[in-house]
Amino acid sequence: MLTKFRNALAAVLTTAASACLLFLMLVVVLDVTLRAIEPTWRIVGMVDYVEFSLAWVIYLAIPASILTSQLIVVDLIDRFVPASILIRVGLLLTLGLVALAGYHSITPAMDALDWGDRTLDLGWPKFWYWMAIWIGLGLSALAALIALLDRPEAPA
Amino acid sequence: MTPQLIGATAILSLVVLVFLRVPVAVALLGVGLAGYAAIDGWRVALITLGTTPFNLAQAYSLSVVPLFLLMGVVAARTSMAQELFAAANALFAGRKGGLAMATVGACAGFGAICGSSLATASTMTRVSIPEMRRYGYADDVAAGVVASGGTLGILIPPSIILVIYAIIAQESVPALFAAALFPGLLMIALHILVIAVMARLRPDALPMAPALPLGRKLRALGQMWKMALIFAIVIGGIYLGWFSPTEAAAIGAFVTILIGFASRQMGLRGFASALRETIITTGSLFFIVLGAFVFAYFVVQTRIPATLGDWVVGLGLAPVVVILFFVLVYVVLGCFLDSISMMLITIPVFLPIAQEIGYSAIWFGIFIVIVAEIGLITPPVGLNIFVIRAQQPDMALGDIYKGIAPFLLAHLGGIAALIAFPALALWLPSLLY
Numbered sequence: 001m002l003t004k005f006r007n008a009l010a011a012v013l014t015t016a017a018s019a020c021l022l023f024l025m026l027v028v029v030l031d032v033t034l035r036a037i038e039p040t041w042r043i044v045g046m047v048d049y050v051e052f053s054l055a056w057v058i059y060l061a062i063p064a065s066i067l068t069s070q071l072i073v074v075d076l077i078d079r080f081v082p083a084s085i086l087i088r089v090g091l092l093l094t095l096g097l098v099a100l101a102g103y104h105s106i107t108p109a110m111d112a113l114d115w116g117d118r119t120l121d122l123g124w125p126k127f128w129y130w131m132a133i134w135i136g137l138g139l140s141a142l143a144a145l146i147a148l149l150d151r152p153e154a155p156a
Numbered sequence: 157m158t159p160q161l162i163g164a165t166a167i168l169s170l171v172v173l174v175f176l177r178v179p180v181a182v183a184l185l186g187v188g189l190a191g192y193a194a195i196d197g198w199r200v201a202l203i204t205l206g207t208t209p210f211n212l213a214q215a216y217s218l219s220v221v222p223l224f225l226l227m228g229v230v231a232a233r234t235s236m237a238q239e240l241f242a243a244a245n246a247l248f249a250g251r252k253g254g255l256a257m258a259t260v261g262a263c264a265g266f267g268a269i270c271g272s273s274l275a276t277a278s279t280m281t282r283v284s285i286p287e288m289r290r291y292g293y294a295d296d297v298a299a300g301v302v303a304s305g306g307t308l309g310i311l312i313p314p315s316i317i318l319v320i321y322a323i324i325a326q327e328s329v330p331a332l333f334a335a336a337l338f339p340g341l342l343m344i345a346l347h348i349l350v351i352a353v354m355a356r357l358r359p360d361a362l363p364m365a366p367a368l369p370l371g372r373k374l375r376a377l378g379q380m381w382k383m384a385l386i387f388a389i390v391i392g393g394i395y396l397g398w399f400s401p402t403e404a405a406a407i408g409a410f411v412t413i414l415i416g417f418a419s420r421q422m423g424l425r426g427f428a429s430a431l432r433e434t435i436i437t438t439g440s441l442f443f444i445v446l447g448a449f450v451f452a453y454f455v456v457q458t459r460i461p462a463t464l465g466d467w468v469v470g471l472g473l474a475p476v477v478v479i480l481f482f483v484l485v486y487v488v489l490g491c492f493l494d495s496i497s498m499m500l501i502t503i504p505v506f507l508p509i510a511q512e513i514g515y516s517a518i519w520f521g522i523f524i525v526i527v528a529e530i531g532l533i534t535p536p537v538g539l540n541i542f543v544i545r546a547q548q549p550d551m552a553l554g555d556i557y558k559g560i561a562p563f564l565l566a567h568l569g570g571i572a573a574l575i576a577f578p579a580l581a582l583w584l585p586s587l588l589y
Contacts (some may be wrong), residue, residue: 003383011585018432021222021226024406025223025226025410032403032406050216051216054222057435058439058442061435062439063439065440072180072496074175088244089176089178090178093182101205107203108206126210127540132245137209
């Protein structure tokens with residue numbers, strides 16, 4: 001049951017992150033194409049589009065890589081100590097640190113909201129970027145917890 | 157406890173945690189946080205931890221990483237590698253060791269658009285090892301050529317590892333790509349030289365494949381138009397000033413996808429799988445970058461780089477001795493850590509020292525990448541070795557290690573040339589920028 005949920009969540013996250021990546025790619029291609037046709041035709045706010053979609057790509061991809069057990073590790077010690085114990089320790093640390101990072105991102109995010117911080121080009125509230133971070137770090141903590149409760153050594 | 161002592165303890169803890177199988181990203185994040193707290197207190201450390209994810213979310217220049225990854229993953233799902241190998245083989249056929257030389261050429265060409273050593277080694281294992289075996293090449297030679305040739309992918313631009321280095325070292329991506337060009341070509345030449353010498357010493361292990369008639373040669377060369385087109389668009393576009401690196405990466409990925417669909421070598425299912433692979437790799441890479449950001453902030457607080465730099469300068473050692481010491485450290489670390497982790501862990505400490513003794517950040521980036529290449533083919537964590545072994549399970553691991561040994565000379569030769577002639581890396585960027 002948990003493994004099914006883990007697989008389903010990983011699929012949803014990779015699909016959502018893929019959509020953001022495709023948007024990033026297509027909006028850049030469209031901008032370049034328009035400029036090639038007529039130099040004055042350009043999509044206003046390209047930096048904002050790229051950064052915003054990249055933020056979602058990153059923060060949806062991190063929990064997906066935790067769920068699929070694809071974080072980069074050095075596994076030399078596996079032959080001396082049971083891997084499952086070390087994997088659990090690693091997941092516990094992952095859970096603790098991403099939860100801590102998520103919790104301590106609340107204050108700067110609320111500050112950005114209170115002060116009305118906005119992006120330069122499109123004037124988007126910077127708080128929207130913090131939403132990607134919160135969701136990403138929250139999902140990363142959830143992903144580490146699921147991997148911890150599920151068979152941690154088995155990739156989803 | 158002085159900040160320097162805290163720093164040294166933290167770096168040691170980082171190494172221990174990584175060897176205890178803690179994910180590299182988590183080890184960097186945890187040690188960076190704890191070390192920062194030990195120096196400036198928990199309040200400041202936790203504020204840094206809370207704000208760093210935003211710095212990552214607004215790193216425009218990092219957008220090239222998932223786009224180049226996508227380009228490479230899609231390219232690996234088409235027949236571009238086979239076509240490139242056929243073209244390189246057409247050029248070298250009729251020479252002793254020609255197939256091995258063709259493999260090196262194909263590895264470099266494929267690595268140029270793929271940007272990943274592992275993907276290059278994996279693809280070329282499927283493409284060229286069966287061909288070399290068919291012509292009677294010794295297993296150790298076939299495996300050694302692919303393992304070592306595969307590493308050329310991280311140096312030939314566009315290179316993902318160079319993009320990440322550029323972000324951390326705050327250097328220009330196009331300048332680093334330009335700097336990598338001649339060292340990359342030199343590495344190719346050194347690999348071909350090693351093969352030529354091996355073909356003389358062990359003619360039975362590197363037999364000659366029959367030469368091709370001119371018509372077939374031209375046809376084979378013509379087949380590599382897809383690869384040439386993508387490379388021309390991406391690299392040509394950057395240097396002709398048409399595109400920024402992000403635009404070049406987006407256009408490169410888009411054109412590669414179009415070619416994949418138009419040539420019917422990739423369907424929707426294959427595309428979805430390529431996207432999934434790109435996202436998972438992006439996640440694991442960016443998590444490490446997040447950890448590296450926190451770790452780098454901490455290292456700055458320790459003032460270790462400045463202290464070490466002053467100490468090294470005070471010792472009056474020749475700069476080259478310090479650089480040789482770095483080579484030793486990287487070769488040892490490269491045996492255990494993957495290239496990007498190794499780079500992210502060491503840059504905050506080593507780069508300021510290198511700059512202190514007179515080396516530019518651009519040169520140091522190329523130096524790190526060439527040294528990191530060695531780590532990909534040295535036991536026990538030589539990832540390229542495992543990629544080959546996974547796909548050719550009947551090859552003995554000992555044969556693969558034996559095959560790699562001669563190519564270590566090519567890598568060491570490349571490092572020596574870069575140290576002796578820094579202009580190899582610095583001349584082209586100085587001309588262009």
